[in-house]
Amino acid sequence: MEQSKGRRLILCPLPLQGHINPMLELAKILHSKGFSIAIIHTNFNSLNPSTRNPHFTYHSIPVDLTETEASIKDLTVVLSILNAKCVEPFRECLAGLLSDGVHSGNPIACLISDPFFDFTRSVAESFELPTIMLRTGSAASLAVYAAFPLLKEKGYLPISDSRLEIPVAELSPLKVKDLPTMTNCDPEVFYQVITNMANEPKASYGLIFNTFEDLEGHALATIRQKYYPNIPIFSLGPFHKCGPTTSSSSSSLLAQDQSCISWLDTQAPKSVVYVSFGSIASIDQAQFLEIAWGLVNSGQPFLWVVRLGLVQESNWLEKLPNEFTEALNKRAHVVKWAPQKEVLAHPAVGAFWTHCGWNSTLESICEGIPMICTPCFGDQMVNARYVSDVWKVGLQLEHGIERGEVERTIRRLMVEEEGEEIKDRALKLMEEANLCLKGGGSSYQSLDGLIQHILSL
Structure with a gap:
């Protein structure tokens, strides 16, 4: 020094x-x-x-x-x-x-x-x-x-x-x-x-x-x-764990909505699916609706980051049907951007549906949070394959975004025995991240x- x-x-x-x-x-x-x-x-x-x-x-x-x-x-x-x-x-x-x-x-x-x-x-x-x-x-x-x-x-x-x-x-x-x-x-x-x-x-x-x-x-x-x-x-x-602890907002280009933390405080431990596809990826309107219905039909509470620009040819949530909005109010929270490190460290979060950018993947590993992987471009596909097939701390949506598969994958991870095994591996990997x-x-x-x-x- x-x-x-x-x-x-x-x-x-x-x-x-x-x-x-x-x-x-x-x-x-x-x-x-x-x-x-x-x-x-x-x-x-x-x-x-x-x-x-x-x-x-x-x-x-x-x-x-x-x-x-x-x-x-x-x-x-x-x-x-x-x-x-x-x-x-x-x-x-x-x-x-x-x-x-x-x-x-x-x-x-x-x-x-x-x-x-x-x-x-x-x-x-x-x-x-x-x-x-x-x-x-x-x-x-x-x-x-x-x-x-x-x-x-x-x-x-x-x-x-x-x-x-x-x-x-x-x-x-x-x-x-x-x-x-x-x-x-x-x-x-x-x-x-x-x-x-x-x-x-x-x-x-x-x-x-x-x-x-x-x-x-x-x-x-x-x-x-x-x-x-x-x-x-x-x-x-992991850099974010070995440096001095400071505000997680210090390098965010987008304003972070802190309301999601107080919403998470009201949820049961390990019950929430956190959904965020990063700062660049975009999806079409059909995929947006499939994600929405898959989340609602899964029966799990969810925190969904719908970044401005995420949905092509859309301003924000106006493409969602009214009945979805009603379902949303009961057990969901939607924000334009979230303080991700705080969210993943929150005891209410039980799974992370991610695009598998490297920062997101590493942050999830460091908190022992299992992942659902929807890679979009670049190295995200490699990261997703390692998450699902090498480290075995998550599941891939192998056949695209379809509401039935979204619902089944969330349930596999959150409520079925297979999910328990994945959670155990995720916690072991978290321990290794801390020890290094x-x-x-x-x-x-x-x-x-x-x-x-x-x-x-």
């Missing part, structure tokens, strides 16, 4: 909610170990100044998306626009911070960046500043992304509808339908974006994961041996290793 006191780090998060959260959680962890933290961020999806960590310095670069650019459905195009727009403003900001460091006699030790920001490492390199990458998704999904050239060579990519159920022998237990894909996107462009991202860490000074060895030891071993043998790999998650952070645990040791590595650069 004394060695790192005052040593400065620059962190640069990709401006999407699922990438901002772990980057800022990592910043809190490193600050608690004595490092001084500077955050470079874009005007696009800029953090609310009132919720920023007062111990960090924030440096905004004048990069925003026009209304037209922000409305583009193809996320790979949005990423390409951001990467192109950010290069020069980032270079200027970094030059200023490095100059300040020299003049103050307090030099910057390294940059920590997101590999989807594929310009940051080369810009930092031009200033002879070492870069360490933070992969904000699972280790298993990066192992899949790193295998994209092989998967293309073997004919698994691009994905064809006729081959969805075929097992991918090189990546057991995945099937073709579990391979990452992106909606509204040219498969060739997606392939290029992913291979660029997977290649970025190879030229960096290290790679950090928000995961732990007991959860993803096999994937981490594959990454270390096969894809990134020449750089140190640090698995020091304690003295001598794998994440505890990995954090020590990261600190020594940064100080050696």
Whole structure:
């Protein structure tokens, strides 16, 4: 701690909610170990100044998306626009911070960046500043992304509808339908974006994961041996459990509705199904109605996050029939956004119906909450397969969203014997997540290793 006191780090998060959260959680962890933290961020999806960590310095670069650019459905195009727009403003900001460091006699030790920001490492390199990458998704999904050239060579990519159920022998237990894909996107462009991202860490000074060895030891071993043998790999998650405890709202881009906590206080222990599909995913109106009726027909109380923009061509709940609204009032609560970590830690929550983004998956594992999985795009399909078939702490809706299957799956998890076994495994995995952070645990040791590595650069 004394060695790192005052040593400065620059962190640069990709401006999407699922990438901002772990980057800022990592910043809190490193600050608690004595490092001084500077955050470079874009005007696009800029953090609310009132919720920023007062111990960090924030440096905004004048990069925003026009209304037209922000409305583009193809996320790979949005990423390409951001990467192109950010290069020069980032270079200027970094030059200023490095100059300040020299003049103050307090030099910057390294940059920590997101590999989807594929310009940051080369810009930092031009200033002879070492870069360490933070992969904000699972280790298993990066192992899949790193295998994209092989998967293309073997004919698994691009994905064809006729081959969805075929097992991918090189990546057991995945099937073709579990391979990452992106909606509204040219498969060739997606392939290029992913291979660029997977290649970025190879030229960096290290790679950090928000995961732990007991959860993803096999994937981490594959990454270390096969894809990134020449750089140190640090698995020091779950971040949100190893940093100092602060308000969970500090990095949320959306206003969190705290009314759901007081509603949960009125519910029986382990009785509520919490439903949230993250900050980007969208569903059509037919799926929205199937979800609604499946939830009502299950007989369980539920807390449902219906984010603005979740339902295509809809403002909010106006597509729900009146009889559903009547059923809703009896044993349900609907909000536009929820304080998710607080919700999952609440004793009333018994299951989480999730899109299987990595932050959501890890937060659920850390609270011992079994999952119902409806992956939407990207690495969510890989995460969902691991939840259901490797860790066996959840169930997948394998045949799409249909009210009968929704009802049956909720009942399997909440009231049937199969659900009890899944809950037992979820609680064991929660214990492992807690143990890895304690003295001598794998994440505890990995954090020590990261600190020594940064100080050696």
